[in-house]
Amino acid sequence: MDEKYDVIVLGTGLKECILSGMLSVDGKKVLHMDRNKYYGGDSASLTPLVDVFTHFNKPKTKEYGRERDWNVDLIPKFLMANGQLVKLLVHTGVTRYLEFKSVEGSYVYKDKDKKIYKVPADEREALGSSLMGIFEKRRFRNFLQFVQEYNEEDPSTWKGMDPNQSTAAQLFEKHGLDDNTRDFTGHAIALYLNDNYMAGPCKDLIRRCRLYSDSLARYGKSPYLYPLYGLGELPQGFARLSAIYGGTYMLDKPNCEIVYDETGKAIGVKDAEGVMAQCDAVVCDPSYAKEKCKVIGKVVRAICILNHPVNNTKDAASVQIILPQGQIKRKDDIYVCVVSDAHQVCAKGFYLAIVSTTVETGNPEAELQPGLDLLGAIEEKFVVVSDLMEPTDDGSTSKVFITNSYDATTHFETTCDDVVKTYKRITGQDFDFSKVKHTDESTGN
Amino acid sequence: MPRLKLKKKKKGKAVNGRKQELEEPSSLPPSLRMASGVPNYKIILCGEYGVGKSSIFRRFLNNTFTTENSKKSTIGLDQCTRPFTIGKAEVKLTLWDTGGMERMSFIGSSYYRGAHAALLCYNSNNKETFSILSQYILDIVMNAEGAKIFLCGNFADGEGKDKVEEADMDTFMSECEDVLSGVYDVSCKDNWGLQEMFEDMAKVLHTDAMNRATIRRDLIRPGETPELDEETQGKKRCC
Numbered sequence: 001m002d003e004k005y006d007v008i009v010l011g012t013g014l015k016e017c018i019l020s021g022m023l024s025v026d027g028k029k030v031l032h033m034d035r036n037k038y039y040g041g042d043s044a045s046l047t048p049l050v051d052v053f054t055h056f057n058k059p060k061t062k063e064y065g066r067e068r069d070w071n072v073d074l075i076p077k078f079l080m081a082n083g084q085l086v087k088l089l090v091h092t093g094v095t096r097y098l099e100f101k102s103v104e105g106s107y108v109y110k111d112k113d114k115k116i117y118k119v120p121a122d123e124r125e126a127l128g129s130s131l132m133g134i135f136e137k138r139r140f141r142n143f144l145q146f147v148q149e150y151n152e153e154d155p156s157t158w159k160g161m162d163p164n165q166s167t168a169a170q171l172f173e174k175h176g177l178d179d180n181t182r183d184f185t186g187h188a189i190a191l192y193l194n195d196n197y198m199a200g201p202c203k204d205l206i207r208r209c210r211l212y213s214d215s216l217a218r219y220g221k222s223p224y225l226y227p228l229y230g231l232g233e234l235p236q237g238f239a240r241l242s243a244i245y246g247g248t249y250m251l252d253k254p255n256c257e258i259v260y261d262e263t264g265k266a267i268g269v270k271d272a273e274g275v276m277a278q279c280d281a282v283v284c285d286p287s288y289a290k291e292k293c294k295v296i297g298k299v300v301r302a303i304c305i306l307n308h309p310v311n312n313t314k315d316a317a318s319v320q321i322i323l324p325q326g327q328i329k330r331k332d333d334i335y336v337c338v339v340s341d342a343h344q345v346c347a348k349g350f351y352l353a354i355v356s357t358t359v360e361t362g363n364p365e366a367e368l369q370p371g372l373d374l375l376g377a378i379e380e381k382f383v384v385v386s387d388l389m390e391p392t393d394d395g396s397t398s399k400v401f402i403t404n405s406y407d408a409t410t411h412f413e414t415t416c417d418d419v420v421k422t423y424k425r426i427t428g429q430d431f432d433f434s435k436v437k438h439t440d441e442s443t444g445n
Numbered sequence: 446m447p448r449l450k451l452k453k454k455k456k457g458k459a460v461n462g463r464k465q466e467l468e469e470p471s472s473l474p475p476s477l478r479m480a481s482g483v484p485n486y487k488i489i490l491c492g493e494y495g496v497g498k499s500s501i502f503r504r505f506l507n508n509t510f511t512t513e514n515s516k517k518s519t520i521g522l523d524q525c526t527r528p529f530t531i532g533k534a535e536v537k538l539t540l541w542d543t544g545g546m547e548r549m550s551f552i553g554s555s556y557y558r559g560a561h562a563a564l565l566c567y568n569s570n571n572k573e574t575f576s577i578l579s580q581y582i583l584d585i586v587m588n589a590e591g592a593k594i595f596l597c598g599n600f601a602d603g604e605g606k607d608k609v610e611e612a613d614m615d616t617f618m619s620e621c622e623d624v625l626s627g628v629y630d631v632s633c634k635d636n637w638g639l640q641e642m643f644e645d646m647a648k649v650l651h652t653d654a655m656n657r658a659t660i661r662r663d664l665i666r667p668g669e670t671p672e673l674d675e676e677t678q679g680k681k682r683c684c
Contacts, residue, residue, distance in 0.1 A: 068590075240556070249550045
């Protein structure tokens, strides 16, 4: 350990592992450590099931099938099939370590009849959906058509809107969409967390709608993918990438401490025994440099074990349900992610449902109730409130580059944005995908 | 139709006729052929840092050997697929290398996922790399359910003070023999025993897969399994 590295990475969460992989590919000498015995940090999937009970300090009194069949995510997210993470997986070749399945359904909650509806994603589905009235359907179809034909480079497709000047609200107004339709378009298709986007430029809304429909077009069923054995496979895949490009891994290293020189610049990391590894830069998640972070909010998540599929989802083995804030009189959406043994994360016959939202009151658990109500009988529930942290130090002088906590979004788009931005802060350049060699051609196949 | 007939005949004596069945490509269960093309078996390399896992990998990859003690020669490479012919059947083996992750830490459960086999390696001239193997067997059993385990002693060319003795081997085998599907001695340096080992593993893995497929094909679920009609029975009789 007492060597000199270019970069020391602390924490093996997904963001840190992607960065570690990217930096190793760049030819940097990387040491990657974690305080836990397992990979993944907050983005780990816990196994066996008893570890989940231990993690939440809860006694396990019942049996839920085979212990090792469980891989329980602490932070639920799905991958957009046409999103940045999938592109990153393909470009880096990490996709060869993983297997995915489509998520079977994407649903949205409508308060008026207290029911969930399949998100209509194309024109045909929009016309067939009972989510909207007959006239609204036609208006919505016209909106989808506009989005499909829109081309940022070609003003003739803008239909009188200015992508940068016109707001999202103005775009809805132009198509005469009512509040319900705006709610599910903005939250279940464009996947905004709250309504702040309404005043922003409409091109962002259009881009997000396109991401949803392009993702849906790739593998059908829903725009979402989920890896077999849980999300914890993702950081491990990128850790492997880092390792085969020369990165060194050390797990089970508690109480590591960043060491600074008199100017406040990081010069190394000292372990619990006082052995120091030197480096030019440190990359870490907020938990390794709390003094350089501030809390910007909280997320509450309830991990629930069910012994039945969620009602009104046609017994789907995996599903996402979004409860738009406008429908439940909140500022932030509530998200429900359901996975099961179809993705090898539960014992047979069981389902894992994770309900999450951004905390708005002093009683976070109660805020999840509208989402929990959709699940039916719950066998076991683990509730956790976590701080959302962001760095107050951009690392330009301290050379400590800190990622943001994982937000409440149900996909990895903001995760990848943060990775790309952090990479640029560290190296001063954009990540060049062409540097990653594809190994397929050299496998003697 | 003749193909189908042939298959049925083989099925009848599957237990004794295993080998013949393998040598007949048309005897592959149609599901296995159509869904996944040529069967592909994932083999992971396991064992202590420095026992020559990457040397074995390199022999598998392009049959080379390097004495250079750097990772440069395998950089970006940890997976390789090669075709093998067993009788008339085409199969593929995909060998996975660890990427050196085991040097300082656990390699991660993801490495083990879906492995059909683990090639457990030790250095024949270093007892320590041998006596720790039971720990690796435990890891494999826990993380790669149902994977076959093969044992490989590398550096079999060498003579050393710390050589793994026959007595050590006997003790180990008395405890672990029934979990092992094959035992090999190889030398990456002198290039012997390696191709034979890969071929034998391909054979063992494929035989096992075929047997399982045969067992599944024979399963009967009353009400769902189509019953024999007169035509097929007639055919059967005339064979």
